[in-house]
Amino acid sequence: MRQILMSEPGEFKIKNKNDHVQSAAVKMFARLIKKAEQSDQAEIVFSNKAIQRTRL
């Protein structure tokens, strides 16, 4: 499993300006990688909360 720990819109003040060109290019590139893959079985989980862990 893969996890993306994302902030909610407005949760933090964003100082850097969003680069739309970079953003669109990265999305296109990721789509290309996905297409090239025969099968991607790993599950991706989006969350804005950390998973509860048991300390080892």
Next chain:
Amino acid sequence: MNNRVVAFLGHPALSLVIPPLVGLYYGTLDIWGDDWSWVKDKKDIHEIIFTTLAAFTVLVLFIKGIAETAKGQIAKKYQTLIESMILFFNGLVKKKKDRFSNKAKHIKPTADVFKLITQPKDQLEFVLDGLKTFLISGFGVDAKNIGITIIQGEPAANKWWYEIKCDRQKQHTKPKDLMNGSSTAKYAFDTGDSVFIPDIRKGAKEGAFINSDRSNKSEVGSIFCKPVRITVSEIEYVYLFTIAVFGQYLCTPYDEEECRACEKILDEVADRVELELYLNSIKRFREAGGKAA
């Protein structure tokens, strides 16, 4: 830029059809305006229709112009990303190919071929350097903002060390402190999943990122960490591969699609690192005679 309104207004058919249509309509009004009753008797309506069509034409051509410029910039950036990735992956293959080729020339029948051709640590250093170059050229990340490390450890003994650091001169937080605190590496190790945190402030808030002097100074940043557990025979080798960018974001932290795309690219790179870590573990296992590292 990719929303439906822009896609509609920027559609080639629209810019091909609308201007001639307006021209034809203008010609009709100009030439036959005083002769044809359906024109001269309803001048008010035609004024509104023509003004609307003319304004729409200007808008379509204006947006099309902007869209074409943006498309050009995106295509250029996309090409840069692809080229950077191809250069990165080709570099890895070339490095191995050159080593195999050089060793093959002088190999003896009784030689330990695995030991001769397998140089995972050397390859890993090369992968991390290549990754740094990829982030600089493909993502536009400033070289001084990048930190890439591989932590290795013996969890049972709570022993952790940096197996590889991309920039040896840079000061990194002690691995033991990271693995005993609320760090991203510890979080990834505990959950067993790779984790991408587009905004380190979110990680710190959720107890999945530990601030260092460097991250405190930078305030913003992104981090990706993948735990790799490799079992050779009965011995487990544990690694934590981390890409940290401080001072800038790797992607827009609140854009879900972009974060997903960015994570996909990082995961793809991490797969190459994982492959070398397998070889590294097998080699260490063999060198230690089947004993733990």
